[in-house]
Amino acid sequence: MLNPKLISLLPDLASFILVVNEGSFTAAAKTLHVTPSALSKLITRLESALNVKLFERTTRKLVITQAGEKIYDQAVLMINAAQQAVEVSTADHSEPSGVLTIAAPEAFLNSVLQPFVVPFLKQYPLIQLKLRAVDGEIDLFKHGIDVAFKLTDTPDEKLVLKEIGQTNLVLCASPDYIELRGMPTHPTDLIEHDCLYLAETEQDNIWDFLKDDEFHTVTVSGRYAVNHSQMRLNGVKSGLGIGIFHDFVVKDAVDEKRVVAVLPNWTIKSSYHGEIAMQYAQTKYMPARLRVFIDFVMDNLTNKLALT
Known part of the structure; x- marks a missing residue:
């Protein structure tokens, strides 16, 4: 009772x-x-x-x-x-409606999700979309998150997983900076260069590099550090130094030759690379708004990320 x-x-x-x-x-x-x-x-x-x-x-x-x-x-x-x-x-309602709360890392939110927000909202006018920039771990249940995007090789096993792509970290610099300071040929060369990093933790200026069986850890330095990908990219384009980015952040800038890849044959090891995972809670009754969002992402983002 x-x-x-x-x-x-x-x-x-x-x-x-x-x-x-x-x-x-x-x-x-x-x-x-x-x-x-x-x-x-x-x-x-x-x-x-x-x-x-x-x-x-x-x-x-x-x-x-x-x-x-x-x-x-x-x-x-x-x-x-x-x-x-x-x-x-409300499962039988013909048109998806209600609030969807989405969490994603700032760089992914800005560079990948942002262009799809307007088309999605126009297609589904009764859905309200709330986007949260979250770069660390987040508990979906405690924070009322419907869908979380994560850049990781270790997605949450308790949640449903949809893999929508892969991402790697890359180093870039402007052509003018390379002409002035020279192109690094080995990770240890970065010690002599100005580098732009996140500055979220004390370890963000410690970069790990791997090529075959060779591994190097380099502590970099520079005059400009910012935990906002576009601000960091603007700094690199302006010649302030060598920056570290996800590949989807700099793809357009590389294609337009506004920046060039640095040490492209080396893999940068970090907890913020690997699988681009879309995760949400398992539920017997999936709201229509969540179902159409997941379908929209799978139909659009997977194609976009396949080009990066």
Whole structure:
């Protein structure tokens, strides 16, 4: 028998999930169109009902407790189940509609997905598309992601996988820079060059190279580092040095001879290369909006990426 207490807790649990996802009462309250104080009282009521502390509250930040994390995980499962019930009720609708949230690395989002956004939205006018630039790992369930694109050789085994291409990291420089500073012929030559790298972590200027059985690790340096692919590419085009990119980012620039490949016979080893994976949760009732998006990607992106 369904516990009446559980029914009364469901709205509060949904609000709790939103607070965790937004990271603050203020942001979550704005989404719910209530005041932060009203939302705080709701969470206090939920804590009392569950007899557990969900957050550590300070004046500077909101931190979920260990018990809160466990409750959050279970609450997400319940909300997802409720969402599936809604999807079943709308499964017979002829035209796909609703919100799709897509996560992808910034470079892939900008260089590959962006050109397909407008055609997709024009083809499916009742679908709302939310795109998030995410370069690290992300939990699809916790963050409400419908589809995640990953550049990796180790996709998530718990999710459905559609392989849509392969990508490698490449080095490029402008012809003017090469004419001025010379073309490197070995990875160790990069020590004497200005290099552009991501600057997200302390290891981003440490590049690993492999050719046959020969392996080299090189610590590069330069005056310009930025974790935005197009800004880094603009810097390379302007002659600021040798940059590291995914092949799909620089394909057009190489074809137009605005940049030239550096050390093309060497493989750059990194966790951000390999399979271009499209992943989503396994579900018995796939929303029409998700199905048409997956089909759209498979019909369009696989052809585009096959040319890179």
